[in-house]
Amino acid sequence: MLKFLAKGLVRDRSRSFFPILIIAAGVMLTVIFYSWLNGYINMLIEDNARFDTGHVKIVTRAYNELIDQKPYDLAMMNVGHRIETLSRDYPQIQWQPRIYFGGILDVPDENKETLKQGKVAGLGVNLLNSNFERDILNLEQAIKQGKMPSKLGEILISRDIAEKLGIQINDEVTMFGSTMYGSITMQNFIVSGIVVFGVQILDKGAVIIDISDVRKFLDMEDSASEILGFIPKYNEAATYQISAEFNEQNSDPTEEFSEIMIPLKDQGQMAFMINVIDQRMGMFIFIFIFVMSLVLWNSGLMNGIRRYGEIGVRLAIGESKGHIYRSLILESIIIGITATIIGTGIGLIFAFMLQHYGINISSFMKDAEVIMNSTMRAQITPSCYVIGFIPGVFASIIGACFAGIGIYRRNTAQLFKELET
Amino acid sequence: MKENFIEIKHVKKEYPMGTNKFVALKDIDLNFSEGEFTGIVGPSGSGKTTLLNIIGSLDSQSEGEVIVLGYEVADLSSSKSARMRSENIGFIFQTYNLLPVYTVFENVEFPLLLLRINKNERIKLVTEALKWVGLLDKIKSRPSQISGGECQRVAIARAIVKKPKLVLADEPTANLDADNSHNILKTMKKINEETGTTFIFATHDAKVIKYLKRKITLLDGSVAKDELVNGG
Structure with missing residues (x-):
């Protein structure tokens, strides 16, 4: 019987062509949208992990209370030793100390007097002793002019602040700030490179300095405001498990300088954003099923009327x-x-193109406050191959169920009479 | 020959027409025996098709009793009456009603699929039925590729392929020319005589009447005459 029905579908294009066209188009959109959201979520996670959150992050409990203010006066001490023990206890994770700080960048004139000044967000990372941060921040690609710092006293600055303050490569600039203990501090740096991350909030006003220089500048010897942990492939469940284990052993709620490990998704608005995106995807699929069902119901009714004779x-x-x-x-x-x-196949082709080429959305992100890449890309995951089956098959079945009710609502004699008309 | 193959007792059929009722059949009393070749004749609107549909359990009477092959038609559920039709009754229609997307072979095969007959047996039965109607050379054709007469022969093959006890034919020659009508009727007569299949026609075609053994004349929903003809 199945073969008999399949023959009918293949031969009667009006019975199959239109519904297939409608469903394939909808499934194609679902696959593109889903892979697009996948790419968006992944990009959001990875960009945040690279620049801010790590896959897990260790801070003091006191720091965590005010983490939005990046209060480096509440930083961890003896970080060198701490990273050694962390690397021994969690060898699968790469641990990197970072210091986030704010300051004023001063550009002097030829008389060494202030010509221009601008607020900057500073990032102290390990630039000189290891390649890990260079790679994770993708600095080689991000440098648009100049070169990577090769010695202490060199600084990378973002394009927008460089343009705003008229800074050129090899210019000497002065950073003003306050030390960990609250004193005013200043230090001169030579601009070795200008970077563009493609992340608007960073490109607007970030400076990147080797952490040794930052420690000296902020009087934070062997300290770090945060220790970021990176696992080779992000796994949400693993980050929660590791964090729970770590906090069980190391975190004391009564001791404000005890350490606490925070998984990526629990940092900032990440969980909220990812949940909102998941909900939007769920809504999209529901709306798709609903609308497609209505279309296919109507199509099924028209087809049913045409097939009353056959029935x-x-x-x-x-x-x-x-x-x-x-x-x-x-x-x-x-x-x-x-x-x-069919729809999944075509959708994956478009998704692949979006994954490969991406779409530049920088013009929409001029005032963005989130760390997000300005080139949005899709990401094809195994679930992209099957996600279309949920709306595709459901919409088709629901449409047929509604349309077929007409058979029950008409009595046999009536259907039979319509056969003769 | 089995008596009381079909029993129709005091059957009345009414259709609602606005606030009134149209009476299609009035107090019909008829019996049919196995192997009959009977025509229900009469002008349009006399109730022939309605009576045929009730016998075929496609419709139900408003009053009275209809027993077909031992089944009280009014008591059968939708699925049971479908099963009875599937196993015992073949239908032939004025407009052939072949399934246009299927080939001649597949159209004839369809009733056997419903009976879940295995493939080898289906091929044997379909071939046999098409041989009866002389269409073995058209098995791969679609209905749109053959003539009206050939379509009706396919319809006959489809009706007889499952070897039903009863074939109900509603105006089977109405759309055919004289030659094709005679060919069709000869085929059905031959099947009736050689297999003992009961044929009941609804017709007002004089050509059909020449082949009948029994002629029941309906007028305004009542039996006006019930007679054996042509030496029946």
């Missing part, structure tokens, strides 16, 4: 209403699966 004959020959109804649903499953395969 009448089948009743007369001895097929029961239930069997006819089930066969219509079986047809819809065949149509749904076929259309989903």
Whole structure:
């Protein structure tokens, strides 16, 4: 019987072509949208991990209370030793100390007097002793002019602040700030490179300095405001498990300078944002199923009217209403699966192109306050291959179920009479 | 020959027409025996098709009793009456009503699929039925590729392929020319005589009447005459 129905579908294009076209188009959009959101979430996670959160982050409990203010006066001490023990206890994780700080960048004139000044967000990372931070921050690609700092006293600055303050490569600039203990501090740096991360909030006003220089500048010997942990491949469950274990052993709620490990998703608004995105995806799929069901219901009704003759004959020959109804649903499953395969294939082609080339959205992100790459890309994951089956097959079946109710609502004699008209 | 193959007792059929009722059949009393080749004749609107549909359990009477092959038609559920039709009754229609997307072979095969008959047996039965109607050379054709007469022969093959006890034919020659009508009727007569299949026609075609053994004349929903003809 299945073969018989399949033959009918293949030969009667009006029975299969339109529904397949509609479902395939919808599935294609679902796959593109889903892979796009995948890419967006992944980009959001990775960009935040690279620049701010790590996959896990260790700070003092006191620091964590005010973490939005990056209060480096509440930083961890003896960080060198701490990283050694962390590397021993969690060898699968790369641990990196960082210091986030704010300051004023002063550009002097030829008389060494202030020519221009601008607020900057400073990032102290390990630039000189290891390549890890260079790689994770993608600095080689981010440097648009100049070169990586090769010795102490060199600084990278972001393009926008360089343009705003008229800074050139090899210019000497002065950083003003306050030490960990609250004293005013200043230090001269030579601009070795100008960077563009493609992340608006960083490109607006960031400076990157080797952490040794920052420690000296802020009087934070062997300290770090945060220790970021990076696992080779982000795994949300693993970050929660590691954090729970760590906090069980190391975190004392009564001791404000005891350490606390925070998984990426619990930092800032990440959990909220990811949940909102997941909800949007769920809503999109629901709306898709609903709208497609309405379209396919209508299509099924039109098709059903066209097929009353066939249904009448089948009743007369001895097929029961239930069997006819089930066969219509079986047809819809065949149509749904076929259309989903086609739609998924086409959707994946577009998703691949979006993954490869991406779309530049920097013009929409001039005032963005979140760390997000200005080139949005899709990401094809194994779930992209199957996500379309949910709306594709469901919409087809629901459409057929609604349309087929007409068979039950008309009595046999009526259907049979329509056969003769 | 089995008596009381079909029993129709005091059957009345009414259709609602606005606030009134249209009476299609009035107090019909008829019996049919196995192997009959009977025509229900009469002008349009006399109730022939309605009576045929009730016998075929496609419709139900408003009053009275209809027993077909031992089943009280009014008592059958939708699925049971479908099963009875599937196992015992073949239908032939004025407009052939072949499934247009399927080939001649597949159209004839369809009733056997419903009976879940295995593939080898289906091939044997379909071939046999098409041989009866002389269409073995058209098995791969679609209905749109054959003539009206050939379509009706396919419809006959589809009706007889499952070897039903009863074939109900509603105006089977109405859309055919004289030659095709005679060919069709000869085929059905031959099947009736050689297999003992009961044929009941609804017709007002004089050509059909020449082949009948029994002629039941309906007028305004009542049996006006019930007679054996042509030596029946």
